Amino acid sequence: MFTSEERERTRAELVRAAEQDRRITGAAHLGSFAADRLDAWSDIDLALCISPGAELNDVVSDWNRRLYENHDAIAHCDVRRGDTLYRVFLLANTLQVDVSFWPAREFRATSPKFKLIFGAPSQAQRATGDNASELIGMAWLHGLHVRSSIARGRFLQAEYMLGTMRNQVLALACLRNGLPTSDGRGFDDLAESYKAEIAQCYLLPINAGELSRAFSRITAALLAEITAADPQLAQKIAPTLTKIVESAAAASKRAGG
Numbered sequence: 243m244f245t246s247e248e249r250e251r252t253r254a255e256l257v258r259a260a261e262q263d264r265r266i267t268g269a270a271h272l273g274s275f276a277a278d279r280l281d282a283w284s285d286i287d288l289a290l291c292i293s294p295g296a297e298l299n300d301v302v303s304d305w306n307r308r309l310y311e312n313h314d315a316i317a318h319c320d321v322r323r324g325d326t327l328y329r330v331f332l333l334a335n336t337l338q339v340d341v342s343f344w345p346a347r348e349f350r351a352t353s354p355k356f357k358l359i360f361g362a363p364s365q366a367q368r369a370t371g372d373n374a375s376e377l378i379g380m381a382w383l384h385g386l387h388v389r390s391s392i393a394r395g396r397f398l399q400a401e402y403m404l405g406t407m408r409n410q411v412l413a414l415a416c417l418r419n420g421l422p423t424s425d426g427r428g429f430d431d432l433a434e435s436y437k438a439e440i441a442q443c444y445l446l447p448i449n450a451g452e453l454s455r456a457f458s459r460i461t462a463a464l465l466a467e468i469t470a471a472d473p474q475l476a477q478k479i480a481p482t483l484t485k486i487v488e489s490a491a492a493a494s495k496r497a498g499g
Contacts, residue, residue, distance in 0.1 A: 243489040244335040246282055252313055252337065253286050257359060259308060260288070265296035268349050268361020272342070276357035285338035291349035291361050302327065302343055309339065316478045324348065336485045374417055381410035401445065408443050415440075454494035461487050 253275070260269040268291030270276070274284040292301055306329065309315040314334040321328040326348055331339040350356075350364040384407035391400035413423040415436060421428030430437075441448055446456075461483055469476040 243485060244333070244337040246280075248335060249284070249286060249337055252333075252339065253288075255312070256286065256288055256339070256341070259305075260290055261360060263301075263304075265293050265301050267291050267293045267346060268363060269359040270349075270351075270361075270363070271357040271359060272340070272355050274355075276355040285340065287340040287342075289342045289344055289349070289356075291344050291346055291363070294346050298327075298343060298345075302329065305329075305341055305343075309333075309341070313339070315339070316482055317475060332479070332482060334482050336482055336489065374414060377410045377414045377417065377423075381407050381414070384410065404443075404445075408440070411443075412440060450494040450497040454491050457490055458487050 257269065260266050270289045270291075271287065272289050273287035274280050275287065290301075290305075292298055306318070309318070309331045313331075315331040316334050318329055318331045321330065326342055326344045328340055328342040331341070333339060347364060349361070356363075384403045387403040388400055388407060391397070391403055409426065412426070412429050412432070415421075415432055416423045416428035419428075419432065421431050432440075446452055465476060465480055465483055468479060
């Protein structure tokens with residue numbers, strides 16, 4: 243498990259590297275650091291503005307090498323949002339480092355979680371976010387699939403559809419209360435009475451111990467799938483996945499699970 247000191251040292255080294263890279267004309271912190279909500283579990287989320295004259299693939303390749311050679315990255319995955327590439331790194335000490343590469347024309351605040359380090363961002367755009375109509379539609383659509391999955395005896399599919407439907411309902415509640423709707427970020431900030439009502443919509447009791455048990459099991463299943471798909475990656479990532487599960491179990495015990 244990484245320490246806050248290790249995380250902040252890594253953050254400072256990455257910011258310094260961005261400032262020294264002539265192909266990068268701006269940088270910003272995203273996520274919890276930008277929102278002044280750092281805690282022991284926060285990751286690093288760094289946005290980089292790429293010069294119009296720079297070759298994106300070269301910049302990404304160089305930063306990829308930096309994370310693996312200098313910061314002990316063991317795996318990464320990519321997420322695209324339009325023309326912006328988010329490369330998410332997993333370090334051996336379990337720290338998550340998100341480095342996003344933004345075309346200069348797109349480099350701007352798209353949410354309140356944007357803290358400029360250097361450079362000149364484009365004019366900020368108001369985040370569109372979720373809307374009630376779409377959330378409602380997705381909720382009843384998944385409800386139809388819950389019904390048909392149960393009727394067909396496809397209970398794992400039914401559980402998946404039920405979970406997605408439940409998340410749409412929770413997002414609606416967050417939207418109504420002015421809370422973040424994406425990735426479950428606002429769910430825990432809903433009223434206790436509402437959360438108690440929603441808890442009855444889960445198949446298992448929601449507590450730290452049960453979450454830790456299920457997390458351990460699903461991580462073991464994940465590692466088995468990685469071994470089948472990429473044995474070399476499995477050998478590299480297994481110790482870090484073990485650390486993640488162990489730190490979650492320790493957190494569960496502290497929470498009384």
